[in-house]
Amino acid sequence: MPSSLSQLREMTTVVADTGDIHAIRALKPYDCTTNPSLILKALQMPAFEDMVAREVAAGKKAGKTPLEIADALTVGVGVELAQLVPGRVSTEVDARLSFDTEASLAKARALVAAYEDRGVGRDKIFIKLASTWEGIRAAEILQDEGTDCNLTLLFSMAQAAACADAGVALISPFVGRITDWYKAKEGRDFGPEEDPGVLSVREIYDYYKSNGIETIVMGASFRNIGQVKALAGCDRLTISPTLLEELDAETATLDKVLTPEKATGMARITVDEADFRWRMNADAMATEKLSEGIRNFDADHQKLLKGIEEKLAAA
Template identity: 60%
Template sequence: MPSKLDHLRDMTVVVADTGDLDAVRRLKPQDCTTNPTLLLKAVENPAAAPIVDEALRWGRTQTGPSERVVDAICDRLAVAFGAELAAIVPGRVSTEVDADLSFDTEATLAKARAIIRAYQERGIGRDRILIKIAATWEGIRAAKVLQEESIDCNLTLLFCQAQAQACAEAGVFLISPFVGRILDWHVKAGGGPYTGETDPGVVSVRKIYKAYKAQGVKTVVMGASFRNIGEIEALAGCDRLTISPALLDELAAAEGPLPRMLSPHAGPAGDAVLPLDEKAFRFALNEDAMASEKLSEGIRAFVKDLRSLRALVAKRLADAA
């Protein structure tokens, strides 16, 4: 009997949210996404030692301030893991721009272009890569420029309609609206209990998806950050869903039907949507306590893990000196 994962693959592009190469080989997703947290876990995995050792050997040949060398090694690690993932999956690999650049458009552009060059040096074209950027105003402005340069982007840490609208107006290739972190916020605020249908993260993604389809927006909607398979089932039919290996395994073990919950055949577009300038975007985000808090919290968490990765690389460099 087909599993729920089999049924999901029939209507949604399944993406693995991991840097675990063995898990990706086993689960055979179409695409892969990573972030600083997942990269840190991957680097700490003994199975990744050859990749890490190569980056450290390369780093020892570099000159300049130690902080710059460490940053360069971290960039090399991100691309090295991405290249390994690209050799396994048939589709795209998302590689994230440093989270501490989330409010710097020009630095984000420079880092994104460097990532693409690094992949090209490994024989991997830009059509296989998504540059992952936090959905701040500055990040969305950078994505608009990158899209005009035919560098496709994945805007992450997306929690509200204002972020989704700004991404659509910027011509972003793909957005990653979060589900579980929205649920976390509402539960902490005393809400619930929730079902798959009433889960506020599910409701948010459905709203964004339906608005995009009704308005003819081409930006891909990829639900992310899941806490349980009920959330995934409630978004069956979404363009893409990026899912952890643990939840993919749970879906693979579950039998029974999986009805389509989202369809690209939307209803009328409704009232015209006014374009968002910077002031309107920032005000709308500020008015949404959940979105503004979770965006800031997410950036802080990714920066923390990025700093941990840099510290780990610096220690290994020092130990080998």
């Protein structure tokens, strides 16, 4: 019998939640992703040692700031990854800009231009933005300009509905972080069929398919393969190398859980800014996890900048 991973690939596009070149080569995902946490890890990887040294040396010679060098490194890693996957590389906009539409647009456009300067067109990347109201508005404009966006840190139907209204290319609703919140709140574990994170993505998938919304639903942030298998059939799933390896080692029969044909006919809703902010305010989990996610991405971004400062000093 084929592995669970092989079966999953027959019904879902599998994306690697990593910037590890060796893992991507071995696991052969369709897409891959970057974020400050993954770029920080890449800074320590032997595979990127020459690139890091080259970018730091070039940046120092040109008088670039650590932030400018961090952006160059992010794009450099993305270019390497783009050569390894048939699909796209998601590249994240600085988390500190999550509440500033114009600044997010400027950063996104600069990233797209930097990729193009290195021979990678926008058809090979997603610009990754946090699912704040301002991030969604930036994505709407970028989509109109021909730049596809991946809206991340998505925890609620309000965010999903607003992303659909904005016509974004892809959303990344999180599973594990939702589960973590409810586990802490209720003091218990959840099986896959009652898992709040799994149920959230199923509802969003149902809403999108019920209304013919073309935005790709990509489940993210998994804690175990039970959560992954409970979303088999989702448009895409972004999975860590550890869980991909676990799925590859398992040979149990995998059932397709999600299909457009199973959509229940959920009514379409339109979310304006006031409604969005009210719905988020009413959802303690979504509000807390979104804020926490932005803070954590920024914390890793600050560590990345510090690491670059140290390398500049030593260069």
